[in-house]
Amino acid sequence: MNKPVTNVASASADLSRTPAASNNVTDNTITPAGGKSMRDFWQWMFSPERRGAMLVAPALIMLFLMNIFPLMWSFGLSFFHYKASSIRPPRFAGFYYxxxxxxxxxxxxxxxxxxxxxxxxxxxxxxxxxxxxxxxxxxxxxxxxxxxxxxxxxxxxxxxxxxxxxxxxxxxxxxxxxxxxxxxxxxxxxxxxxxxxxxxxxxxxxxxxxxxxxxxxxxxxxxxxxxxxxxxxxxxxxxxxxxxxxxxxxxxxxxxxxxxxxxxxxxxxxxxxxxxxxxxxxxxxxxxxxxxxxxxxxxxxxxxxxxxxxxxxxxxxxxxxxxxxxxxxxxxxx
Amino acid sequence: MSHLIIQDLHKSFGDLRALQGVDMVVEKGEFFVLLGPSAAGKTTTLRMVCGIERADQGRVVFDGEDVTGAEVRGRDMAMVFQTFALYPHMTIFDNLAYPLRQSGMAKADVVQRVNEVAEMLRLGHTLARKPGTASGGEQQRVAIGRALVRRPSLLLLDEPLTNLDAKLRFDTRAEFKRLHRELGMTIVYATPDELEALSMGQRIALLRGGRIVQTGTPDELYTKPQDTYVAGMVGSPKVNLIPAIRRGADDAPLVEMPFGAVQNGPWADALKPFPVGSELIFGFRPHDVAPATDTGGDDGDGGGTMRIAAKVHLIEPLGDVVILDLTAGETQLKMVLPEEQAIRYSVGDDVPVNLRVENSFLFARETGTAIC
The missing domain is CATH 1.10.3720.10 (MetI-like)
Structure with missing residues (x-):
């Protein structure tokens, strides 16, 4: 077996790889250079053990940005003096509101x-x-x-x-x-x-x-x-x-x-x-x-x-x- | 007085013709059994008697009153369902009390009545529980109790023992007979089991394909089956049915079978009009076959028995009795012997046997109907 050609993507990928999977990468690195690192990156992203997580990630990120983060942020704000229409920074208010x-x-x-x-x-x-x-x-x-x-x-x-x-x-x-x-x-x-x-x-x-x-x-x-x-x-x-x-x-x-x-x-x-x-x-x-x-x-x-x-x-x-x-x-x- | 009269009852479910003209008469206080395989129309008949199902055609007369189109509620009868149909959300006490509460009975009376029934059916310890936690036998007794508690004059039982194990069935059979004797109500009991029918029924109606084939006492069905179907359904082990041909002179008919010929049976006169060469079926009970002793029997010419040279083919011990499967030439037949007699035989032995011709049956092969 050839040793894997070292580049950023494959090196970091190898950290979590089983031997069988790294063979796969090794074969791939034989193909001509050019889009090589890009292709490695995609392959790393969509390798079977990661694919599920990658596919739901966008939804989770959206959910976090649009729902969970504002939810927590507003919870924080409820303990501060703050008006969204004002430029003044929030001041702590405790349970006042x-x-x-x-x-x-x-x-x-x-x-x-x-x-x-x-x-x-x-x-x-x-x-x-x-x-x-x-x-x-x-x-x-x-x-x-x-x-x-x-x-x-x-x-x-x-x-x-x-x-x-x-x-x-x-x-x-x-x-x-x-x-x-x-x-x-x-x-x-x-x-x-x-x-x-x-x-x-x-x-x-x-x-x-x-x-x-x-x-x-x-x-x-x-x-x-x-x-x-x-x-x-x-x-x-x-x-x-x-x-x-x-x-x-x-x-x-x-x-x-x-x-x-x-x-x-x-x-x-x-x-x-x-x-x-x-x-x-x-x-x-x-x-x-x-x-x-x-x-x-x-x-x-x-x-x-x-x-x-x-x-x-x-x-x-x-x-x-x-x-x-x-x-x-x-x-x-x- | 006839308690229940059913006339020419018809019912179809789509293409399925469940009942095709059922007629029967049940006397007051009678234990009447509807016997037949599944899909013969037993359940449908019961459901139409109590009014859950409407007849397409025909009449149901109960207590001298035509109830064919009447509401279920107006009929003084109760039914035990094969599935028991207990109310799952109520305690067993409430299940038993259900039919009483409707009639506006005083609370104390309801309690007393339920306790009476519970005691009779040995359900006292279960009353506070829900049906789901009771055993199969208990559930079945609750179902019976719920039917009995109102003291209906007619009780319909739809295969009440089918969902029970063999031991419980045996006990409950005796229980039903006792209940019937003690309470004196009319019972119509549907079952696919001939043993249940013969042991409990005062009269039995044998159903097949939505028609009643024969109605009679257990003894009548056993000794005078109207066709090969009845002969086959009633009696255990099963009747021997041997293909035969009518031979002999016009006024001295002879029934020829592969292993010999016989004449002078109870059917002899009825056979006379049949032309020589007619195809017949000769039937006899395994109980009417016995090993030939040297003194008794001849070759079927007049003495009331027929000798057959047979060989033991298979032995089925059933405890106190033993079924011997015999071969006579190419023909197979069964014989029942008490255990102590059967012990003498082993497979392959030659056994000359005598057949009691006076108890034999004769059927026309094409239609299966009895000649007698």
């Missing part, structure tokens, strides 16, 4: 608004989702096609859904207002009152996410073995009792998961609200996520918004752990 956020009545008000929207929207999603699942459990003509159609809202982007509903709700030419005017003679300005605007958001969100609940519940419904229904029928159980004692136990776990998942997601609701009402009228539909956005990018209170974000993150983490706990428990049950 956390205290400020937690004692701020506006934050509690926004949390209340968020809770109202979450409660209404998730409830609506659960009820509609469950009802649709019961419907789709049965066989009927065009079931598949209808199912696909029903699932589309879930796959649309938030912005698209927001824009749809903003146009639906538009007082002069929106379909809702027009329909209202047809029956009652005057246009409907749904977004002008607090509860009108809240319902507008709830309907848009529930429209988008009821299919998700339906999918989960449907999975539970189809997992009920037929023979249990037959046994219950022979045992003379009424429809309601059959539902309660046979169907529901199979759906309960999934329903809880849907509830938690949708609560977490709706708690963070931003896009749809921002597009449909932008928090209005006044601040009556300003959810906590919209508030964070305003604090961060309209008032440029960077430290305060970071602190608030971390408090919200904490809430979400608690809910998520609850969710994971129930996921695991369900896995054990089955």
């Amino acid at each position: 956390y205290e400020k956020v937690l004692t701020d009545p506006v934050v509690w008000e926004r949390l209340q608004t968020t809770a109202q929207i979450v409660a209404l929207s998730v409830l609506l999603q659960m009820v509609i989702g469950f009802a649709m699942a019961l419907m789709f459990e049965k066989k009927f003509p065009f079931r598949r096609e209808l199912l696909m159609l029903v699932l589309t809202p879930m796959m649309l982007s938030f912005v698209a859904v927001g824009v749809f509903f903003k146009l639906f709700y538009e007082p002069t030419f929106g379909i809702l207002s027009q329909g209202y005017a047809y029956f009652f003679g005057e246009p409907l300005t749904l977004l002008a009152t607090k509860w009108g605007a809240i319902w507008a958001i709830v309907i848009a969100d529930a429209w988008m996410w009821s299919p998700f609940v339906m999918l989960l519940v449907l999975a539970g419904l189809v997992s009920v073995p037929d023979y249990l229904y037959e046994a219950a029928a022979v045992d003379r159980a009424s429809w309601w009792r059959r539902f309660k004692t046979v169907t529901f136990p199979y759906v309960r776990g999934l329903l809880l998961l849907a509830l938690l998942f949708r609560t977490i997601e709706t708690f963070k609701i931003f896009d749809v609200v921002y597009i449909i009402t932008a928090g209005g009228p006044g601040t009556s539909t300003e959810t906590i996520a919209v508030y964070v956005y305003k604090v961060a990018f309209q008032f440029f209170k960077t430290s305060q918004s970071s602190a608030l974000s971390y408090i919200l993150l904490f809430v979400v983490i608690v809910l998520t752990n609850l969710y994971l706990y129930f996921v695991n428990r369900r896995n054990e049950e089955i």
Whole structure:
């Protein structure tokens, strides 16, 4: 065997090479010079033991730059006096902003608004989702096609859904207002009152996410073995009792998961609200996520918004752990 | 009074014709067995009796009332499923109490009833557990208990022993007989196992391909099978079926087999109209073959027995009895002997045997139906 020709790439490569692999490089170095060092470099990069890592590296780097680094950076900033719009360097502030956020009545008000929207929207999603699942459990003509159609809202982007509903709700030419005017003679300005605007958001969100609940519940419904229904029928159980004692136990776990998942997601609701009402009228539909956005990018209170974000993150983490706990428990049950 | 009448029941699942005209009548308090191989239509029949499945055609009359189209709930019957179909999320107590709670029974009564059934079926120690943690035998008893707890007048059992091991099956067979005697309810019991059918059934309906081939007491099925299928299904070891030809004069028929001819069987009169040369199948139970003693038997001309010169081909000991596979020329036949008699023979021995002609069967070869 020839000794490997020494150059930077192959020398450094050889440090980690098995004898068999270094033979490979040795053969390659016999080829005419020129792109030699370049080719060695590529070969080093994409050698089998490194290939996987190299292929995911760009994604990981992007993820780190765009997500993880800003996440940690903003965590740091929440302990400093800092405005992103100002040139002044950050000054240490300790827990000043956390205290400020937690004692701020506006934050509690926004949390209340968020809770109202979450409660209404998730409830609506659960009820509609469950009802649709019961419907789709049965066989009927065009079931598949209808199912696909029903699932589309879930796959649309938030912005698209927001824009749809903003146009639906538009007082002069929106379909809702027009329909209202047809029956009652005057246009409907749904977004002008607090509860009108809240319902507008709830309907848009529930429209988008009821299919998700339906999918989960449907999975539970189809997992009920037929023979249990037959046994219950022979045992003379009424429809309601059959539902309660046979169907529901199979759906309960999934329903809880849907509830938690949708609560977490709706708690963070931003896009749809921002597009449909932008928090209005006044601040009556300003959810906590919209508030964070305003604090961060309209008032440029960077430290305060970071602190608030971390408090919200904490809430979400608690809910998520609850969710994971129930996921695991369900896995054990089955 | 007939408790359950089924008339001309038809059912198809797509191209599969599961039932093609089932007729049967079950008397009150009877232990009625549906016997047949898998896919013969036993389960489908039961499911239509209790109303889970709707008949394409035909009628189900229960307690003098046509229930063909009626709801499952309206029928005073219970069913034990082959899969047991226990409610997995409930304790065994709740499983047993399930049919009672629906009827709005007082709590104390429910508890008492469940405890009675649990005691009868020896389930007392399992009541707090879920079915998933119970053994196969316990699960099966829970399934039976759930059916019995409501005290239905008709109990349907769909292969309840199939999922149990041999020992448990044996015990449970006796248990069913005891339950039937004590509770006095009508039982329709589906099974593919002829031993279960013969040991428990007061009457048996033999199903094949969605039709009932023959209905009768175990004894009737055993001694008067209507065709070769029934003869083959009932009785263990299996009946000997030997191809034969009708010979002899028009009014003195003779059945000729490879190892000899026979006449004067119980079928002799019925055979007369058949033309000479008709193809037949001659059948006899292994129990009706015995080693020839020097005193008894002749060559089949009138004495009620037929002598066959046979050779021992194979010996299958089954404990107290032994099955001897014999060859007579090219023909194979089986003989059952008590163990102490069989001990005298070994493979290759010549054994002259006597066949009791009075218990033999004769079938037309083409259709398989009995001539008698």
